[in-house]
Amino acid sequence: MPPVPHTAVADLLGALAYAELTAFDRLAEDARMAPTLTGRASLARMAAAEIAHHVQLSARLTELGVDPAAAMAPFVSALDTFHESTRPSTWLEGLVKAYVGDGLATDFYREIAGFLPEPDRSLVLDVLADTGHADFAVREVRAAIAADRKVAGRLALWGRRLVGEAMTRSQAVIAEHDRLADLIVSGTGDLSGIGRLIERITDAHTERMKALGLNP
Amino acid sequence: MPPVPHTAVADLLGALAYAELTAFDRLAEDARMAPTLTGRASLARMAAAEIAHHVQLSARLTELGVDPAAAMAPFVSALDTFHESTRPSTWLEGLVKAYVGDGLATDFYREIAGFLPEPDRSLVLDVLADTGHADFAVREVRAAIAADRKVAGRLALWGRRLVGEAMTRSQAVIAEHDRLADLIVSGTGDLSGIGRLIERITDAHTERMKALGLNP
Numbered sequence: 060m061p062p063v064p065h066t067a068v069a070d071l072l073g074a075l076a077y078a079e080l081t082a083f084d085r086l087a088e089d090a091r092m093a094p095t096l097t098g099r100a101s102l103a104r105m106a107a108a109e110i111a112h113h114v115q116l117s118a119r120l121t122e123l124g125v126d127p128a129a130a131m132a133p134f135v136s137a138l139d140t141f142h143e144s145t146r147p148s149t150w151l152e153g154l155v156k157a158y159v160g161d162g163l164a165t166d167f168y169r170e171i172a173g174f175l176p177e178p179d180r181s182l183v184l185d186v187l188a189d190t191g192h193a194d195f196a197v198r199e200v201r202a203a204i205a206a207d208r209k210v211a212g213r214l215a216l217w218g219r220r221l222v223g224e225a226m227t228r229s230q231a232v233i234a235e236h237d238r239l240a241d242l243i244v245s246g247t248g249d250l251s252g253i254g255r256l257i258e259r260i261t262d263a264h265t266e267r268m269k270a271l272g273l274n275p
Numbered sequence: 276m277p278p279v280p281h282t283a284v285a286d287l288l289g290a291l292a293y294a295e296l297t298a299f300d301r302l303a304e305d306a307r308m309a310p311t312l313t314g315r316a317s318l319a320r321m322a323a324a325e326i327a328h329h330v331q332l333s334a335r336l337t338e339l340g341v342d343p344a345a346a347m348a349p350f351v352s353a354l355d356t357f358h359e360s361t362r363p364s365t366w367l368e369g370l371v372k373a374y375v376g377d378g379l380a381t382d383f384y385r386e387i388a389g390f391l392p393e394p395d396r397s398l399v400l401d402v403l404a405d406t407g408h409a410d411f412a413v414r415e416v417r418a419a420i421a422a423d424r425k426v427a428g429r430l431a432l433w434g435r436r437l438v439g440e441a442m443t444r445s446q447a448v449i450a451e452h453d454r455l456a457d458l459i460v461s462g463t464g465d466l467s468g469i470g471r472l473i474e475r476i477t478d479a480h481t482e483r484m485k486a487l488g489l490n491p
Contacts (some may be wrong), residue, residue: 064287080312083319087303096296098346103299104330108324135312201402256313 069123069178072116073130074138074232074239075168079113080131081138081162082106086192089153092223098150105171105192111126112186112271141228145221150208151203153272160197161217162267163225164194166260170205171239174246200271215273222264282396283454285339288332290354290455291347291384291399295329296347297354298322298377302408305369314366314415321408328402332428335398350448359443361437367419367426368433371487374412375434377481382476387455390426390462416487431489440479 083106090102115128145160147153165187172183204211233240247253268275309315322465333343340343361376381403388399420427449456463469484491 078310079389080319083323084307085299085301085323091300096293096347100296100329100333100343103296103326105344106303107299107326108321113316117316127316131312 066240069120069125069130070133070236070239071168071171071175071183071242072120072123072179073125073127073132074134075186076113076116076120076127077131077134077138077188078168079239080110080162081142083109083113084268085142085153086157089147089150089157092150094150096106099245101195105195115182115186115204118161119179133236137228137235139233144222148255149270151200151214154199155214155218155273156221157192157262157273158200159267160221160225161192163260163264166263167168167229170256171181171243172262183241192221197270200273204272211273215275218268218271218273218275283458283470284391285336285341285346286349286439286452286455287384287387287391287399288336288339288343288395288456289343289348290350291402292329292332292336292343293327293350293354294380294384295346295402296379297358299325301358301369302373305363305366305373308363308364308366308369311381317411321411328393331402331408332400335395349452353444353448361440367416367430370412371434371445371489372437373408373489374416375480375483376437376441377408377440379480382479383445386393386476387462390458413486416489420488427489430487431484431491434484434487434489434491436474 080082084191086102086106088253090099091104093102094098103236120130144157151243159239165236169187172180172187175183233243243253243256247256299322302318302325306315306318306322309318309436336343336346361372364373384399385403388396388403391399416430420430449459459472460467462471
């Protein structure tokens, strides 16, 4: 693999830093829909964990001589549009989005992290570690389906809409950012490498839908 | 001073735990009004610090054999009403509320902490430590006033409205919670002690308004 230019690293860290900031926003917003104080506090704690990651990524960008705000800026519009177009209207939709949407994003960033040199590879893998959200979401969603089978159909549709939007938006982001595109192409090796990457991400998505008790 | 009953301690920790959770909510909401990504990230970090405090208080409640959600529940309505009735409509109003409102609340809790036995006294004083919000708010508000003198008058009115609402709501909470009222009365010694407590809190409020460049 050719060496990865610093600018591609900064792009990825910037995208991820902004993703953590929007994840914080979204979790904080969803927390307010929580049916119990315990659920609300749980989501608020997860939001705080995202900010801790954001802080780590910003610190690394500063270390690389890149202004974190400048590194995040190119990704604001795409990520905001994704969140605006997939705004959950219920507590359960929020949990499915957090689990399925974050799962997709995490898989994607983890794949790309594999192409990065150290210490950035470890940093990215570290901030992608689950903050306890997954177990919490799975538990709550399964319990809701057990209580009322009808919710499964609606949530399955919602999950499929999320993956569609996520794929569309991320392709648009990569198409607009040559350095990220180069990183992925040179990292995967060739078109069939990209195909396998997409397959791995899609398979993991299917597993997550099943874990929630939803038809993928 | 007579020994403080565990129940009064649980009341205070419960009120404070819920206050931290609402502070988190409010900061997260205000973060979205930030004019810059750097300002938004700063507020999000402060929100995360409030949650760290909430976690400490919840852990202590659990240690005392009290369910954190049950300890918070009696204070939900009063604190929510306060925040609903003082919802900032601009970024600057949000900062003034954070600085002036949190300052009032902090002074009040700090006074009561003085009546608590250890380790709860230290815990409360510890979670009340400033999370960097104060300096940030003062800097931003003073800069805005320097750029446009007109905002000072509007923000001063806003500050006075905040203190009025805060006083009304906290009196109502104390009136409804006998154990908290007993704690304050026995802690201050007598009515003139309560008078001096209110005077200290009011003086500190005046200082904060001046620090922002606002007419108290």
